[in-house]
Amino acid sequence: MIDTLSNPGAAGFTSLPPLALYIHIPWCVRKCPYCDFNSHAAGPDLPEDAYVAALLSDLDQELAAVQGRPISSIFFGGGTPSLFSADALGRLLRGVEQRIAFAPDIEITLEANPGTFEQDKFKAYRQTGINRLSIGVQSFQPAKLQALGRIHNGDEAVRAAGMARAAGFDNFNMDLMHGLPEQSLDDALGDLRQAIELGPTHLSWYQLTVEPNTVFWNQPPELPEDDILWDIQEAGQALMAEHGFRQYEVSAYAQAGRAARHNLNYWRFGDFIGIGAGAHGKLTFADGRILRTWKTRLPKDYLNLAKPFKAGEKLLPVDELPFEFLMNALRLTEGVEAELFTQRTGLPLEQLREARRAAEQKGLLQVEADRLVATPRGQLFLNDLLQYFLS
Template sequence: MTDSSPASSLIVGGAASSPRAPLPTLPPLALYIHIPWCVRKCPYCDFNSHTASPELPEQEYVDALLADLDQDLHAVYGRELSSIFFGGGTPSLFSAEALGRLLEGVEQRIPFAHDIEITLEANPGTFEQEKFVAYRKLGINRLSIGIQSFQQEKLKALGRIHNGDEAVRAADMARQAGFDNFNLDLMHGLPDQSLDDALSDLRQAIELKPTHISWYQLTLEPNTVFWNQPPVLPEDDTLWDIQEAGQALLAEHGYAQYEVSAYAQPGRPARHNLNYWSFGDFIGIGAGAHGKLSHPDGRIVRTWKTRLPKDYLNPAKNFQAGEKALTNDEMPFEFLMNALRLTAGVESRLYPERTGMPLESLEEQRREAEQSGLLQVEPSRLAATERGQLFLNDLLQSFLS
């Protein structure tokens, strides 16, 4: 499972030989912390999440997370953390005491940027809301609240355990707890959902005045209940109408789309996600967490951790399940599958800075994508056209070696 050999010296598509240059500067560094337990597994969820027992192993898991981080410190190279993201599962099932000990341990190992963004995923249930004040006191300064819908029949179909009233209260309580920056997670294209249903959910979310809204279409993923027992989803024409009308509504209320499914008020995009989409570095700790780390010599290595919580907590097993050094042939796709999700794309100079590869190595594929109308003809930027955003998979295929 492990491939840590030096990157190939061939540039994309077997073009002329060109060694990858050492990176002029290392990219920003973030930390992703995976807490894999939730109250109940939702039928659409394909994340590494597991139904929690009555007593969570908080102490043991925090110890394991810090030991896991210790093994990744060799790749930090004196950098500071620009952001931390607690994902899951439902990280807000953990007590403030446990998360506080974890954050303290992280900061002892890696310095925090003075303006670090620390995000915690939370559910709208009353149990989690009662902890919001304590989380804010720890230095957590951003919440991402998993609403999905405000309508009871839709929440029931999705297997969610909160109701619409709790969802509304969660946003209010987040603000009262001192969170002036929070995201609401909302789905569309739900079972039997009409255009009016979808816009009603969106209007309710906007009324709560979050700084950020993640609004994305329900998809049926393998290894989920919905994949094996698919619900009746809206027709394609309805899905298209929802997408168009929803984007217009969000724009009307000052939420700018900056990524395929992310909308933010001015100055409020998720810094952690922006780092991810612009090919920044991130350490991933926790059961099943993934990471991506750049090294001064030009190596870029993706890592993944042991997936099952019982194995992750087993001292006889390694935290890291595998790693892979990216080859030159893989670099264009790896970089662009993230960068082209951003509606504005990225500056072209970022490609050589973050990959060590010459921008000229993209020239042939770039020209073809521009001629097909999927990539903007803009020398200083790598950005999809509106059509390219709609057919992003087709655009990315252009850059596969």
């Protein structure tokens, strides 16, 4: 158990965390059976102009809370943001920059589906200022792609990487899944080898999980046994390490200097504005408040000018802050410096003393005075570790 402060946020913050911007584009060609994100099958005509206008109006309503703070990264997520034209995204980025300052070295990432790649389109994306791609490959194998409901094939995924480089993207991620229906160790390693050959700077390699409110939840596929999953995990991590991909988070592997800055900001309990249908945000205020927000989920409601963009908000209670901070920070393989806990929550590190000791005794948390780091066992059983920090 963790002691709580009787007067949350009274001390306030002497400095605020870095600020990022998340932009949600909710449409995709077809919703995948494993997907539990806020995504909707696109009709023949995407309302690009109306949606860009709505996004900028949504941002306008957030500006008072972040006045004077530059944004360090932007992430276009979805859905499939690459369904939008470069012209639409360029107008949006110009509108954002007119409203809020960009850090000089801002990272701007666009999620893209290989089935939507066109060379000229991606050159135009690069010219808008987008400087990083995240390509949703998932697998290169036809049977696995079909099982996942993906709209692309393996050849298109290979071509997508080449097009990304030709368009001027020297920094791109590939999303790959493992633990797929009837997947063998050789299948999983084959996907990884193919991806590595294509020269990405970052790999997001995560195990398929069956989530509620998905087709797979109602019609569960046959997934590999636990011993096969363990073999895949160990062999895959060794293969990536051999090729210079350092694991820095549970599912994230990067070449030197290429960790995803936007995601690192999440994991280090940074701030982010969320705009777009279903987008979430988190903002810290100098007076000690930490606020989570979420926007209207359905695109038709988000585009309805008579309805508010914001669906809800929650001021985080002080007794939830340790868990909120650590459920992100402990995903990082090297954890975080212990002082970051106080910097980002406003709470003294002493608040964690008893919980830290108990987790250390169970072998889930490393015994380091100046860092908060899960042991390898703690990363495997992260939910068990986090239980110690619930209020």
